[in-house]
Amino acid sequence: MLRSLLRTTKACGVQVNQRSVRLSSTKHGKVLTVETMHPLVKSVEYAVRGALPIRAEALSAQLKKDPSKLNFDKVVFCNIGNPQQLNQKPITFFRQVASLCENTELLKAENRELVSKLYPADAIARAELLLKNIGSIGAYTHSKGVPHIRENVAKFIERRDGYAADPENIFLTQGASEGIQKIIQMLTHNTKSGIMIPIPQYPLYSATLSLVDAAPVHYYLEEKEDWGLSRAELQKSVDEARNNGVNVCALVIINPGNPTGQCLSEENIREIIRFCHDERIVILADEVYQTNIYQPERRPFHSFKKVLQSMGPEFNEQELFSFHSTSKGMIGECGRRGGYFECVNIDPAIMDQINKISSISLCPNVHGQIMVDLVTNPPAEGDISHAQYKSEVDTIYQSLARRATKLAHCFNALEGVTCNEAEGAMYLFPKIDLPAKAIEAAKEAKMAPDMFYALSMLDHTGVCVVPGSGFGQEAGTYHFRSTFLPEEHLFDDFCGGLEKFHKSFLDKYRD
Numbered sequence: 001m002l003r004s005l006l007r008t009t010k011a012c013g014v015q016v017n018q019r020s021v022r023l024s025s026t027k028h029g030k031v032l033t034v035e036t037m038h039p040l041v042k043s044v045e046y047a048v049r050g051a052l053p054i055r056a057e058a059l060s061a062q063l064k065k066d067p068s069k070l071n072f073d074k075v076v077f078c079n080i081g082n083p084q085q086l087n088q089k090p091i092t093f094f095r096q097v098a099s100l101c102e103n104t105e106l107l108k109a110e111n112r113e114l115v116s117k118l119y120p121a122d123a124i125a126r127a128e129l130l131l132k133n134i135g136s137i138g139a140y141t142h143s144k145g146v147p148h149i150r151e152n153v154a155k156f157i158e159r160r161d162g163y164a165a166d167p168e169n170i171f172l173t174q175g176a177s178e179g180i181q182k183i184i185q186m187l188t189h190n191t192k193s194g195i196m197i198p199i200p201q202y203p204l205y206s207a208t209l210s211l212v213d214a215a216p217v218h219y220y221l222e223e224k225e226d227w228g229l230s231r232a233e234l235q236k237s238v239d240e241a242r243n244n245g246v247n248v249c250a251l252v253i254i255n256p257g258n259p260t261g262q263c264l265s266e267e268n269i270r271e272i273i274r275f276c277h278d279e280r281i282v283i284l285a286d287e288v289y290q291t292n293i294y295q296p297e298r299r300p301f302h303s304f305k306k307v308l309q310s311m312g313p314e315f316n317e318q319e320l321f322s323f324h325s326t327s328k329g330m331i332g333e334c335g336r337r338g339g340y341f342e343c344v345n346i347d348p349a350i351m352d353q354i355n356k357i358s359s360i361s362l363c364p365n366v367h368g369q370i371m372v373d374l375v376t377n378p379p380a381e382g383d384i385s386h387a388q389y390k391s392e393v394d395t396i397y398q399s400l401a402r403r404a405t406k407l408a409h410c411f412n413a414l415e416g417v418t419c420n421e422a423e424g425a426m427y428l429f430p431k432i433d434l435p436a437k438a439i440e441a442a443k444e445a446k447m448a449p450d451m452f453y454a455l456s457m458l459d460h461t462g463v464c465v466v467p468g469s470g471f472g473q474e475a476g477t478y479h480f481r482s483t484f485l486p487e488e489h490l491f492d493d494f495c496g497g498l499e500k501f502h503k504s505f506l507d508k509y510r511d
Ligand SMILES: Cc1ncc(COP(=O)(O)O)c(C=O)c1O
Pocket: 081, 174, 175, 176, 177, 178, 202, 204, 254, 257, 258, 286, 288, 324, 325, 326, 327, 334, 337, 338, 339
């Protein structure tokens, strides 16, 4: 960001040496305006929190003031994978430990008897262990994160993959987003620096590339092939970019996918690794949905780290960053902003640079770090809290799997709508065939056709989804993304409302 701010100061009409002159005209209104602000910031688009959610917030406020004006009694936010916003219950053990870490008075000897009645012994022991390693949770920690927690993350990766992980290669972050932004900033240096991103993609990637003024190099996921990807498509995309003078240095892969919900087969992952190896491309594996797997027999999750390690010494130099988060899975602790990334085969000098950059913001927040510890090291079999932990996680998982199937069926039953079932993640991305009259009406309203449809859905049903154009889609196709996170007991109503709306929309614009 800083780099691009300096590089483009000229373009936005603010010469560095004239900055004080240009920015000091307080007499005539604000110094900081959309004209004087950095143009790259202005150019960023972020659909998940864009125009539709803003309208949804306004409708929510209107419902509180005067519900009689609207045809629905609540706004359902299906625009963002934020489970606890839609009443998903937090995991009890995690909150017990977090609260004990916060209120250390409870751990004093004189309160022990009382606390033992409220908290299980393993939650008390975990909080004590964490506090012993953290000190006060109000203090800055190591900028890579608390060493003890990074050790636990390394053990989690070893258990998951069956290959060694070094805590020194792990950086704790404020959600996965912060790590992803940091690594993209490290990789790119000018408008010719290219990073391959999928289409459709999660807009964190396009937005971050806009901010650093680097080139997104799109590769398309194949809707008819369950949103899989082929080496031929990757090759076409990289060749085209390089022919246009773009220095393609990295490839983002989101697995399981957002917004598309696919989970890649091991063979497909090998193919992608071979491609990156042959083309000298760093892999950024966004694996935040690794436990949201709904067809575990057919499509289990394979981490890129595990597959890479299994490919033998020829691939020992292949660089990989793998990202994970406390926001997803069955946990959904989005607001705590916990995450980490693991660096695999990264040059030690670059590791020092990442460390330096991490130090600028001092440390990731400690509540998020505690949540990373809990997510990667939950109660084990034999622990007092294990049965409750397992039952809570299983209940959420089974409900998510049922909701995923139910919503896909609901979409597939709509005229002109086709929807792949979710293999993973928290979203469905149905394709809608919009009538020509609706496309015409959208043009008149100066809106993308899928935005027009999604806005109409929001106004008629209170359901807020994100138009496909916010993620990118093949030209001439229209989609929207919806989470399947609304509470299960609301699902019949929710699907009924969507069916009614869709039919009336088609009736209105039928050719
Ligand atoms: C694919 C993907 N990556 C990264 C993130 C960021 O997650 P967080 O920063 O909350 O860890 C999200 C959030 O929805 C996501 O869907």
